[in-house]
Amino acid sequence: MDAGGTITAKFFESSLLLRPSAEQLLHAALGETITLPPVDAPPGQVAFDVTFDGEVLRAGVMHDLVVRFVVPDGQHLYGEPVPAGMVATSVEIASDVGLVVKPAILPPTTPHTLTGTGETLQVFEGDVLVRVPLTHLGRSLTRLDDGALVQRVTGTVTWQSCDDDVCHLPRRERFTIDIPAARYDGPGSELTQPNGMDIPAHLTRMVGRRTDKALAQVLAEMAGDAHPDESPTPES
Structure with missing residues (x-):
């Protein structure tokens, strides 16, 4: 979307295996910058x-x-x-x-x-x-x-x-x-040449830049369980 909230580009893929890259998103938002x-x-x-x-x-x-x-x-x-x-x-x-x-x-x-x-x-x-x-x-x-x-x-x-x-x-x-x-x-x-992306480490770094919570805690909150180490409390 632009600054006024108007949708300027849409990305739809026919498979869950496919997703746009950051470069494509930036190109859609900022125009030709290469x-x-x-x-x-x-x-x-x-x-x-x-x-x-x-x-x-x-x-x-x-x-x-x-x-x-x-x-x-x-x-x-x-x-x-x-x-x-x-x-x-x-x-x-x-x-x-x-x-x-x-x-x-x-x-x-x-x-x-x-x-x-x-x-x-x-x-x-x-x-x-x-x-x-x-x-x-x-x-x-x-x-x-x-x-x-x-x-x-x-x-x-x-x-x-x-x-x-x-x-x-x-x-x-x-x-x-x-x-x-x-x-x-x-x-x-994911394997690359020669230093592949370590997905868990990458997620940990991303989370660390935004919060001091542990990765496991953030994932649990995203899943709707704010206290992953505690047993559910039965409703009275």
Whole structure:
């Protein structure tokens, strides 16, 4: 919600195994804040790069894969819908067992009127950031030679760049990125490289920052039992 109490974003998952990451929640609340490195591109040509918005891709936690198109000044990419014979910008991720991928989220387009025909199309200009929410369920990880676990993601980007006079041929490029990953092995157990998250210790630290009560006491109160060590008193 914003400061006025208006709901600005909603997160619904089809499975209890999935949940949004802190990065996704911050992005929904604060807007686009990711810092991306500079991209070297030949003059007059569109370039792209792929970045993971987060540190570790934990099982069941949705993060965004960010695909950036760097569009030269005076050029634009097309969004849907496009006339026959033209290609819209898209990002597709190859399927993998245990890899959960949601549809790509493209930024808003702006209307652009073609000089020659007077036709108005929807376009992207400047740095175009496409977000693809994804996570894994522990069955699609790769262990590297150094022992680190990664989620290897392969995808395809498609675009067509134009200016007011000329449309270039459509481009289609493949990419592969290795994302640092953590495998979930059961309640209270999560393995990463090399220092995995200790769930009980993490909860203890979180509780300790907010109260001087013991973790067991806080959990008991959340469950509705304020005195876990005392036997229930029979009602008279």
